[in-house]
Amino acid sequence: MRILLLNPNTTEDLTQLMVQSARRTAAPGTTILPITAPRGFPYISSRAEAQIGGAIVLEMLAAHHRDGDAAIVAAFGDPGLRGARELFGIPVIGISEAAMLAACMLGRRFLIISFTSVMRPWYEECVEMHGLGSRCAGVRALEGAFGSITQVQEEKEELLLQLATSAIMETQADVLIPGGAPLAGLADKIKAKLPVPVVDPTQAAVKMCEALIALKPGKATTGTYRRPAAKPSFGLEEGIAAHIAHRDG
Numbered sequence: 001m002r003i004l005l006l007n008p009n010t011t012e013d014l015t016q017l018m019v020q021s022a023r024r025t026a027a028p029g030t031t032i033l034p035i036t037a038p039r040g041f042p043y044i045s046s047r048a049e050a051q052i053g054g055a056i057v058l059e060m061l062a063a064h065h066r067d068g069d070a071a072i073v074a075a076f077g078d079p080g081l082r083g084a085r086e087l088f089g090i091p092v093i094g095i096s097e098a099a100m101l102a103a104c105m106l107g108r109r110f111l112i113i114s115f116t117s118v119m120r121p122w123y124e125e126c127v128e129m130h131g132l133g134s135r136c137a138g139v140r141a142l143e144g145a146f147g148s149i150t151q152v153q154e155e156k157e158e159l160l161l162q163l164a165t166s167a168i169m170e171t172q173a174d175v176l177i178p179g180g181a182p183l184a185g186l187a188d189k190i191k192a193k194l195p196v197p198v199v200d201p202t203q204a205a206v207k208m209c210e211a212l213i214a215l216k217p218g219k220a221t222t223g224t225y226r227r228p229a230a231k232p233s234f235g236l237e238e239g240i241a242a243h244i245a246h247r248d249g
Contacts, residue, residue: 001030003209004068005202006060007181008053008075009043012036013150014181018074018202021185025203027210033068035060043149043181044075045118047125054080061088062239062248070209072098076119076179076201077126087227087243089219091212095201096123097130099177102204106197107174109137113164114179115152117141123179137173140164152182161190168196175199 005022007015015036022032037056044053057073057080065071070091073081078094085092103110112123120141127136142159146152153160160183164176176198178186187200220226230246242248 001027001070001210001213002068003030003032003206003213004061004064004071005032005034005074006057006064006071007034007036008040008057008060008073008079009181010037010040011042011150014043014184015074017150017153018181018184021188021200021202022072022206024185024188025200026206030206030210032206033064035064044077044079045116045122047122050075050077050079050122054083056080058083058087059237059240061092062237062243065090069213072202072205072209074202074205075181076114077122078129082225085225089227091209091217093205093208093212095181095205096126096179098205098208099179099199099201100127100130100132100135101208102199103175103177103197104132104135106199109135109171109173110175110177110199111137111164111167111171111173112139112177112179113160113167114139114141115146115156115160115182116180117143119180137171138167139179140167149182153184153186157186157189160186161193164190164194168194177201 015034019034040056041049065088073094076096078096081094120139123139184202187198191198233241
């Protein structure tokens with residue numbers, strides 16, 4: 001199995017952090033193929049940035065979808081996920097949705113924590129986008145600034161553990177999800193210290209990709225995610241323009 005790991009952020013170190021987490025749970029024979037956004041933002045932290053990042057996800061998929069059996073949108077909030085499912089024939093999994101669906105199989109309600117409160121409104125909207133508001137006990141985040149985006153996990157690990165512990169007790173959540181690409185792998189570090197299961201979003205996405213590849217579901221030809229009819233465009237990157245126009249073979 002070959003799984004594309006698409007990082008809509010431009011920070012290669014974040015890609016590698018997620019790759020390391022992904023490979024810890026990938027099955028023997030599964031290859032993780034990382035691709036970092038060639039343009040955009042060092043990390044996505046707003047709705048507007050997510051819209052731009054989502055467009056870049058589509059461009060990356062247009063260029064590489066034939067290289068993988070499935071693809072992961074490796075940014076919490078799942079930018080571009082629905083458009084990707086509409087345009088491309090391989091399974092496309094968002095790390096947020098994968099984590100939430102896995103959490104729903106482990107408990108009644110899940111809790112999301114993040115390293116910055118800037119992300120909270122966007123993450124709350126992501127929960128609603130996936131229709132899981134009734135299963136979410138809340139989104140909690142640390143206040144205040146942080147240093148390097150690539151080191152925020154180490155910098156804030158103890159504070160995140162404290163936040164998770166208090167929020168679990170307050171909300172009576174059954175499962176914890178650390179939200180955000182910079183927190184990839186944190187679940188493995190803290191799960192033994194918490195009273196509920198902890199789901200790593202990247203790892204959940206890998207396992208769901210493997211399951212869907214094995215199921216060989218095929219591409220919808222009717223309904224919500226059928227491929228749109230060919231259409232010309234103007235000024236788009238050539239790969240995605242060719243795919244939208246059905247000039248991609």
